[in-house]
Amino acid sequence: xxxxxxxxxxxxxxxxxxxxxxxxxxxxxxxxxxxxxxxxxxxxxxxxxxxxxxxxxxxxxxxxxxxxxxxxxxxxxxxxxxxxxxxxxxxxxxxxxxxxxxxxxxxxxxxxxxxxxxxxxxxxxxxxxxxxxxxxxxxxxxxxxxxxxxxxxxxxxxxxxxxxxxxxxxxxxxxxxxxxxxxxxxxxxxxxxxxxxxxxxxxxxxxxxxxxxxxxxxxxxxxxxxxxxxxxxxxxxxxxxxxxxxxxxxxxxxxxxxxxxxxxxxxxxxxxxxxxxxxxxxxxxxxxxxxxxxxxxxxxxxxxxxxxxxxxxxxxxxxxxxxxxxxxxxxxxxxxxxxxxxxxxxxxxxxxxxxxxxxxxxxxxxxxxxxxxxxxxxxxxxxxxxxxxxxxxxxxxxxxxxxxxxxxxxxxxxxxxxxxxxxxxxxxxxxxxxxxxxxxxxxxxxxxxxxxxxxxxxx
Amino acid sequence: xxxxxxxxxxxxxxxxxxxxxxxxxxxxxxxxxxxxxxxxxxxxxxxxxxxxxxxxxxxxxxxxxxxxxxxxxxxxxxxxxxxxxxxxxxxxxxxxxxxxxxxxxxxxxxxxxxxxxxxxxxxxxxxxxxxxxxxxxxxxxxxxxxxxxxxxxxxxxxxxxxxxxxxxxxxxxxxxxxxxxxxxxxxxxxxxxxxxxxxxxxxxxxxxxxxxxxxxxxxxxxxxxxxxxxxxxxxxxxxxxxxxxxxxxxxxxxxxxxxxxxxxxxxxxxxxxxxxxxxxxxxxxxxxxxxxxxxxxxxxxxxxxxxxxxxxxxxxxxxxxxxxxxxxxxxxxxxxxxxxxxxx
Numbered sequence: 045x046x047x048x049x050x051x052x053x054x055x056x057x058x059x060x061x062x063x064x065x066x067x068x069x070x071x072x073x074x075x076x077x078x079x080x081x082x083x084x085x086x087x088x089x090x091x092x093x094x095x096x097x098x099x100x101x102x103x104x105x106x107x108x109x110x111x112x113x114x115x116x117x118x119x120x121x122x123x124x125x126x127x128x129x130x131x132x133x134x135x136x137x138x139x140x141x142x143x144x145x146x147x148x149x150x151x152x153x154x155x156x157x158x159x160x161x162x163x164x165x166x167x168x169x170x171x172x173x174x175x176x177x178x179x180x181x182x183x184x185x186x187x188x189x190x191x192x193x194x195x196x197x198x199x200x201x202x203x204x205x206x207x208x209x210x211x212x213x214x215x216x217x218x219x220x221x222x223x224x225x226x227x228x229x230x231x232x233x234x235x236x237x238x239x240x241x242x243x244x245x246x247x248x249x250x251x252x253x254x255x256x257x258x259x260x261x262x263x264x265x266x267x268x269x270x271x272x273x274x275x276x277x278x279x280x281x282x283x284x285x286x287x288x289x290x291x292x293x294x295x296x297x298x299x300x301x302x303x304x305x306x307x308x309x310x311x312x313x314x315x316x317x318x319x320x321x322x323x324x325x326x327x328x329x330x331x332x333x334x335x336x337x338x339x340x341x342x343x344x345x346x347x348x349x350x351x352x353x354x355x356x357x358x359x360x361x362x363x364x365x366x367x368x369x370x371x372x373x374x375x376x377x378x379x380x381x382x383x384x385x386x387x388x389x390x391x392x393x394x395x396x397x398x399x400x401x402x403x404x405x406x407x408x409x410x411x412x413x414x415x416x417x418x419x420x421x422x423x424x425x426x427x428x429x430x431x432x433x434x435x436x437x438x439x440x441x442x443x444x445x446x447x448x449x450x451x452x453x454x455x456x457x458x459x460x461x462x463x464x465x466x467x468x469x470x471x472x473x474x475x476x477x478x479x480x481x482x483x484x485x486x487x488x489x490x491x492x493x494x495x496x497x498x499x500x501x502x503x
Numbered sequence: 504x505x506x507x508x509x510x511x512x513x514x515x516x517x518x519x520x521x522x523x524x525x526x527x528x529x530x531x532x533x534x535x536x537x538x539x540x541x542x543x544x545x546x547x548x549x550x551x552x553x554x555x556x557x558x559x560x561x562x563x564x565x566x567x568x569x570x571x572x573x574x575x576x577x578x579x580x581x582x583x584x585x586x587x588x589x590x591x592x593x594x595x596x597x598x599x600x601x602x603x604x605x606x607x608x609x610x611x612x613x614x615x616x617x618x619x620x621x622x623x624x625x626x627x628x629x630x631x632x633x634x635x636x637x638x639x640x641x642x643x644x645x646x647x648x649x650x651x652x653x654x655x656x657x658x659x660x661x662x663x664x665x666x667x668x669x670x671x672x673x674x675x676x677x678x679x680x681x682x683x684x685x686x687x688x689x690x691x692x693x694x695x696x697x698x699x700x701x702x703x704x705x706x707x708x709x710x711x712x713x714x715x716x717x718x719x720x721x722x723x724x725x726x727x728x729x730x731x732x733x734x735x736x737x738x739x740x741x742x743x744x745x746x747x748x749x750x751x752x753x754x755x756x757x758x759x760x761x762x763x764x765x766x767x768x769x770x771x772x773x774x775x776x777x778x779x780x781x782x783x784x785x786x787x788x789x790x791x792x793x794x795x796x797x798x799x800x801x802x803x804x805x806x807x808x809x810x811x812x813x814x815x816x817x818x819x820x821x822x823x824x825x826x827x828x829x830x831x832x833x834x835x836x837x838x839x840x841x842x843x844x845x846x847x
Contacts, residue, residue: 096845099845100845103609104609104613106562107562107605107606107608107609108605108606108609110562110565110605111601111602111604111605111606112602113569114565114568114569114572114598114601115598115601115602117569117572117573117576118572118587118594118598120576120583120587121572121576121583121584121586121587121588122587122588122591122594122595123588125584125585125587125588125656126584128576128580128583128584128587129580129581129584131580132576132577132579132580132581132583132584132806132810133577133580133806133807133809133810134810135576136573136575136576136577136578136580136583136806136810137577137806137810137813137814137817139572139573139576139577140570140573140574140576140577140578140814140817141573141817141821142569142573143566143569143570143572143573143574144570144573144817144818144821144822144824144825145817145821145824147566147569147570148563148566148570148821148824148825148828148829149824149828151562151563151565151566152563152566152825152828152829152831152832153828153832154562154563155558155559155560155562155563155832155835155836156559156832156835158558158559158845159555159558159559159836159845159846160559160835160836161843161844161845162841162843162845163835163836164835175828203807207654210580212806212807212809212810213807213809213810213813214809216809216813443584443588443591444588444654444656445588445589445591445656445657445658446588446591450591450592450661453592453595454591454595457595457599461599461602461603465602465606468606468610472610472613472614475613475614476613482844
């Protein structure tokens, strides 16, 4: 295998693994703010327990998120040196802004959030939770801005020629608010909220099924369900807006998302399907003209197909892009159905009677994760063969001095390390969940807690 | 060329970048040092206290690495691209160290079994040591220069990074961090652990001074270009003098039991060391040993002036904010370590 494909696999692999954690941090961060806010407002000890329990899980997730995120920042330099020189002006400023405005805020207050219970008052502690949450939201802002600029470049000019060419900022705010920033950012944020909400739903559904910690499992389930319902419905609109943007700014990507080749035809919308990349045929369950309707409001208007683009300016793995996109959309619809149905049951006071539904919630934690990953893959593969849309090809973006063997070595190393990390993460997450929240309010629990945490007594 | 207070923007950003790197070395330096000496603390309770001494702040300290990476990427993209692709292999090892260290700290306390904790103690110590050594190794090679071709790209073999000078710098870096970390831990502990760390910090000071002297002598004899600037600018001689004074002040303060001043002194030492390296290296960010004309400099590697201005605006707004809440976090956890139910 050559350097290009190895570097692409390495980047996709390391970012996919990393992208399990930040959405959880953002989503859990939101719920932590809600839980601790409830505690502060009502003084109800149950909310303190809930908050403390989720902070421990948050810390675990955050730790791996940071460690794997640092890798990403430097992989641009190690594997994509030409790209780094090309976009340094822009991508670099976004990364620097992320570090100083977002990540520093998040990591700074994290210490107080985790270790500060006995050091600061409840209000300062709550403030820290808000700051950690805001930090993670700002992080998403700068990262999505940087990525969106690659999708829809704006506010720059090209200086130099050939391999010396590079982009220079001409208008900072036009770069930040490039045509796709806002819609992609809101899409990512809500995807993250859903990931967090469904983790909380899953854990609490399991407690309710096992008849454990009911006094805290039920209220947290309800709060998370409320969050999930609002967010999944919002995502419908935001996701649609995103697709509109793709149609306007990256027509080749849109055509790939729907497996649409023929430029003269109306765009069909597929619920399920298969794209034959060779024969350029798409088969499956479809709504004829559905895509045209979504984009233009009628079933007749033809949509630009992949054939309208030169062979070397359109993505190749159309079927994969199509499938990733449809998995994401399908899951989005499922999440709406699931959360709206559960909310309806809740208002009829039947929510916790339906064991089968609770079991679905236990496993539904995977759905937003899969949707986030699939959405990311669809977005990034749909941009190919460009690394910066219409400007710089992925094949030209590599580090020229790095050899295939070096990339292979690091790729294998990351695979081994991440596999190990993932197993340990699941093991510890499971242990935390099995152990459950500790009641800090009653005497026995405090004794039990200190016995567990005091090594002199533990051994 | 546009200037601000008589210096052009590139130089300003070089100074900002240098400040960030110094911030990183001072802050992450003490927790890396604490990690590297971790196994020298024998008792489980001691190790736990040591871990919790850095617990609330190490994550924030590592942010400076991320800011530094962003600062280099944004301000000097050509240097960012060249440095990380050239140092591919050592840098990957560094990154794996970063991963293992973070998860070791996070995972260690999650299970009570002795084998579990011992394993993560070893990982934590090993990873911290590897990070310190690889940082030093890369710094040594940056100071020394590496072969760069006419396209300003690395044209050498990564095995050549393991040259005597860079290995000495690596060991000195490790020694420096261990000294710095042991002083920090002494400041944060009490009773028997405090007594043990007092002895350890004294040993690490000796370790550091020895490796520093040897590296300096080697530099003067065999790497003359790294003392050119000071030799030709007598005024710059103030920096090494200040450094000797600040190093000498460390054992003096320790003897008086004033660990906070000793810690400030070792922080100053780190900053002065980096200032000296920066002085000698400037205007090069990466010197080409093949042909000086191929070198990457503060001027030929930089972003546009527009970006430089934006970056400086970001730094001017962001730095006070970071300073405020970093101080707030350190202030919150001031004093000796107290374990509670949320500790590691």
